[in-house]
Amino acid sequence: MPQQLELGLDTFGDVTVDADGAALPHAQVLRNLVAQGELAERVGLDFLGVGEHHRRDFAVSAPEVVLAAIAARTERIHLGSAVTVLSSDDPVRVFQRFSTLDGLSNGRAEVILGRGSFTESFPLFGYDLSQYEELFDEKLDLFAAVREQEPVTWSGRTRAGLADQSVYPPVEHGLLRAWVGVGGSPESVIRAARYGLPLMLAIIGGEPARFAPLVDLYHRALAQLNQETQPVGVHSPGYVAETDEQALEELWPHYSAMLDRIGRERGWPPTTRAQFEASAGPEGSLYAGSPETVARKIATNARILGISRFDLKYSNGTMPHAKLMSSIELYGTEVAPRVRELLAAS
Template sequence: MTADSTVELGLDTFGDVTFDDDGRPRPHAQVLRDVVEEAVLADQLGLDVFGVGEHHRADFAVSAPEVVLAAIAARTERIHLASAVTVLSSDDPVRVHERFATLDGLSGGRAEVILGRGSFTESFPLFGYDLDQYEALFEEKLDLFAALLPQEPVTWQGRLRPSIDGLSVYPTVEGGPLRTWVGVGGNPESVVRAARYGLPLALAIIGGASAQFKPLTDLYHRALDKFEKPGLPISVHSPGHVAETDEEAKEQLWPHYEQIMSRIGRERGWGATNRSQFEASASREGALYVGSPETVARKIATTVKVLGLSRFDLKYSNGTLPHSQLMRSIELYGTKVAPLVRDLLAAA
């Protein structure tokens, strides 16, 4: 599938715990209500999809994306509602399908699920899973989830999860099967796995040059051909922030970006983030889409063309960046960035 001016443009959030305008952290409950308001604005602006991630740690408020998305469904009319991602390895495939089928019914067919292993591992000890089975759990549970999609009685044999013998799963999806993506980072085996199951690919690009991921999109197309699957969409999820000018956007984002990236870096042994790394990520080639509407739009359009995307999702929440600035970023993304991206792609 090649990119064109009909590319879908969306927003993702993890429900990052934000500061208020006076620099105080907002409680989790308020952050959840803020996420709903952000999604309502995105719907009013005509954006295509709103994705909510799953985490189980203090710096993110969302641990149950489907519940948040259901609240958003009640307040919106057309925007698609997705997870970003659902950590399938530490969940049960049947329950995930049931919850998103329920969301699909409540929203009038707008639910999507992005299945992934997650870049954070807090859910494994929390729910009693062994991190040594990180890969095997995802492989087996994705196999079961794929067996559920046709919405027919399922007979499936598992090793890490109990088997199923001729059972059906409810509620059914009206327009079935449930729209399902596989979320991956930079692992070629994960890309091939998505193709093997005939599922669309969602690439999380949070560092380096976006163009460096073209070998993975090319691999996906080759794998689809090998497994005799039809052409399927590819999406990209990348962080960013939009303000009136490049300088304003960077100055607003930097202290919050530095805080969260340095904290995660310390946890994972990367070390702290510095301003030169931030500027490199914010450059034309980097994976941080920060700047004026024109700067961000041109960068998105280039990524869409180079990788042949059907969708681009901006991860607009970045650490403690205040809700008021997130709302302004969403407004600029919907009113200026999205139309310009489509104009640039149409002209190309």
Template sequence: MPQHYEFGLDTFGDVTAGPTGEHLAHAQVLRNVVEEAVLADRLGLDFFGIGEHHREDFAVSAPEVVLGAIASRTERIHLGSAVTVLSSDDPVRVFQRFATLDALSGGRAEVILGRGSFTESFPLFGFALNQYQELFEEKLNLFSELLSQEPVTWTGELRPPLTGQRVYPPVEHGTLRTWIGVGGSPESVVRAAHYGLPLVLAIIGGSPARFAPLADLYRRALEQFGHPLQPVAVHSPGFIADTDREALDTLWPHYKVIIDRIGRERGWGAVTREHFEDEAGPNGALYAGSPETVAKKIAAAMRAIGASRFDLKYSNGTLPHEAMMGSIERYAYEVVPRVRELLAVADEADDELDAVARGDRADAAAAAEHPAE
């Protein structure tokens, strides 16, 4: 099990409700996201990620611009995407934008590359949905070449080739920290392993434990491809209040808004309170409850998966800014320290078991070498 753990926050800049229930303007939501990130930095959290969307219910279509504003007002927190939809973007421009963010933030930039769960960016930027898979494969291949920061010679089918091209600005120190975000297919985790890149599992429904085999597959694939072990992170939604009941009652109407909206687009039925509470239960992917409830659930998920980072997607539909600020405070002040305690105890127990097993193996080897007469 990993011994170093990180804890972050993710948001999609969901359009939220104002004091009287009205939807806030996109501009105000963007300003609120900056304040949420400033709070996360002040409270000592490790990462703040912003998703990319191109639709009315999310305010952020240019995460790097928002992250640049956050970089100017923060000191230590790492800043990144959650995710960058590489399929409908240009790998060179993505690299340039995040290298620029890295320079402005003093080396705190990260990028999480993925295909995204919405498709609005494809027609918006002139890409064909029937090339969904091919676009991501080819662009990820090019992006991986750019990470070397050497002159790039590359040829593909869907983008003009590069011949000995350098890309500017270079990352000042080391390389750009790059993750692959996946939704749960074996092909996706093997692809991440092929490039030797860290993995983010987006777990937004069902039991987190069912992703453990995928994490194991990823680690085996890394070894087979000859890459060193890489960190695995978990991204999941949640909300923290003083009690379980307060958290569920506060979150439910805002959660229902977004799930029902997406459900109508995708042919699902309306979400029920029963389903919502099941997802918030011990075997669901919604981390909603009191600090102790959420901490125990996060620790259990990280243990099951072998994750070294957990990113709470703290924005949920129309959940107001003030409620999110309170949730961020509870996450940083109460949940994260408690998760660290739980993981430290579990890691210590693992170490003791490993020591016993090593001793048993040593005894067996000695007995084999010097059998009793």
């Protein structure tokens, strides 16, 4: 267990509602997100991740632009994606955008690379979903080569090759911090180990403890591949309020509507209140409750999984901006110190 757990936040820039329940314009959601990033720094959090989507219910399609705006108003907090959909992007441009962000933020940029849980970007950018696996494999291979900041010679089937090509701008100090985001497949875990990149586990359902074998697999794979030890992080949804009852009551209508909307697209049954409360319970993957409840749950699972960072996905469907700001403040001022106190005591 690391001596100090990094505590961060993630958001997908969900389109929220105003006091009358009307959806805010995407532009206002983006401006509110910048304010949320400023608050995350003020309350002492370590990281803010912004997701990439290309659909009506999420406002962020260009995370790096949003992150650059936050970088200009902050000084310390690390800023990254959550995730960058590498399969439908160009690895060279991804590196350039994040190395640019790194320069603007004085070394605070990170990128979490993944395939994404939504597929709208594939037809939007002209990619064939039948190449879902091949696209990510090849593009991660190219990104890993570009990240080394040496002239790149590379060839593949899904993109034009490179011959002794340098990529600019370089990162000023060291290498760009890059994670591989995975949803739980052993193959994805081993892929991250093969490139010696940190692992970010998206735990959005079930018991977090069941991911312990994947963490063990990752560390064993790193050792067998002669890679250096790398950190493991966890991304999970949650919401913090003054009491457990308040958190559940405020979160439920927005959280259930979001899951049901996505579920209709994917053939899932509607979410029940019992399922919601079980997920928010001690063994579930939803970190919703009072600061003490959330802190104890984070500390428990941090010990079980041996993670270096925990990112709370604090945006939950249409939940209003004011509620999100309150949750961020409680997470930074009460949850984070309590987690570190609990871990130090153990």
